[in-house]
Amino acid sequence: MSQAVTVESLTKKFGRVEALHDVSFGIAEGAVFGVIEPNGAGKTTLMRCLLDIIRPTSGSAKLLGEDPRTAGPALRRRIGYLPGELFLEGRITGRKLLAHYEYISGPVKPGRIEGLAERLGLDLDRTTRKLSKGNRQKLGLVQAFMHDPELLVLDEPTSGLDPLVQQEFLAMVREGQANGQTIFLSSHVLSEIQQAADQVAILRDGRIITVASVDSLREGAVRHVRFTAARISASDAGALLGRVRGIGSIEVLPAGDDVELSATLAGPIQPLLQVLATLELKELVLAEPDLEESVLELYGTIRGNGGGQ
Numbered sequence: 001m002s003q004a005v006t007v008e009s010l011t012k013k014f015g016r017v018e019a020l021h022d023v024s025f026g027i028a029e030g031a032v033f034g035v036i037e038p039n040g041a042g043k044t045t046l047m048r049c050l051l052d053i054i055r056p057t058s059g060s061a062k063l064l065g066e067d068p069r070t071a072g073p074a075l076r077r078r079i080g081y082l083p084g085e086l087f088l089e090g091r092i093t094g095r096k097l098l099a100h101y102e103y104i105s106g107p108v109k110p111g112r113i114e115g116l117a118e119r120l121g122l123d124l125d126r127t128t129r130k131l132s133k134g135n136r137q138k139l140g141l142v143q144a145f146m147h148d149p150e151l152l153v154l155d156e157p158t159s160g161l162d163p164l165v166q167q168e169f170l171a172m173v174r175e176g177q178a179n180g181q182t183i184f185l186s187s188h189v190l191s192e193i194q195q196a197a198d199q200v201a202i203l204r205d206g207r208i209i210t211v212a213s214v215d216s217l218r219e220g221a222v223r224h225v226r227f228t229a230a231r232i233s234a235s236d237a238g239a240l241l242g243r244v245r246g247i248g249s250i251e252v253l254p255a256g257d258d259v260e261l262s263a264t265l266a267g268p269i270q271p272l273l274q275v276l277a278t279l280e281l282k283e284l285v286l287a288e289p290d291l292e293e294s295v296l297e298l299y300g301t302i303r304g305n306g307g308g309q
Helices: 041-050 094-105 112-120 133-145 163-178 190-196 214-219 234-242 270-276 291-304
Strands: 003-014 017-028 032-036 058-063 079-082 151-155 182-187 199-204 207-213 223-230 247-255 258-265 280-286
Touching: 003 041, 003 182, 017 041, 017 058, 017 182, 017 199, 017 207, 032 041, 032 190, 041 058, 041 151, 041 182, 041 199, 079 133, 094 112, 094 133, 112 133, 112 163, 133 151, 133 163, 163 182, 163 190, 182 190, 199 214, 207 214, 234 247, 234 258
Parallel strands: 032 182, 032 199, 079 151, 151 182
Antiparallel strands: 003 017, 003 058, 199 207, 223 258, 223 280, 247 258
């Protein structure tokens, strides 16, 4: 499959501060690719480098097969961009502002702007200075999506949006992917990336820790298990559970004549089920994998190793 985005050894320094260090990854055409980082600095710098808003110190990138440093306006018209910090002219209506963006980005299908505004609940005839943060964000999303670009680069796209509008945005992402668009988005909230993306890059201190599919992250994520069993002592139940690969944080809880245990599981579920099948269970709760904990554990591992990619 062809690559819509290719990044090789991208490094960006601001004086002595290294915002990006030797970043490399690729995004296949038609994929939804998410990047997550807690403090938000590295991922915004990365997107700005890709779009030639700022120049990298070293390394290279290609977008839609072209070098953004030399491709010029023709490439930019094939891209929709939503910056993390959206600055809008205050004394103009949303409708007139979008007409200006249409002149820059290229043709927009008749009714497309109005359709997107209706979906997002945006009043196009209000001046931008009267818009709330959420409505300004909606206006930014309309300008990014309206010309149906081949590539969408969206920095914190759900910032300021209420939950219902966030769900509408996710529907727009899925529709865009179904139409062959490639979407590169960032967030500091893992659950948003989990709902939207096929693949995730985890960035810390300007370095990529890992690039993985959402499914593979889920497989390696931490689950929480809790059960109540009869006719077994707490020590025997704990010892039995402790033999399961990936089990940790075992805690015995008081439960009258029975024994109640809670634990975490970072591994396949089948060995745990085989052990639990030997017990006289009264209650069993096995939670969905927690990607947030999995990612935080990755951050902690890198910190414990003293950094590095």
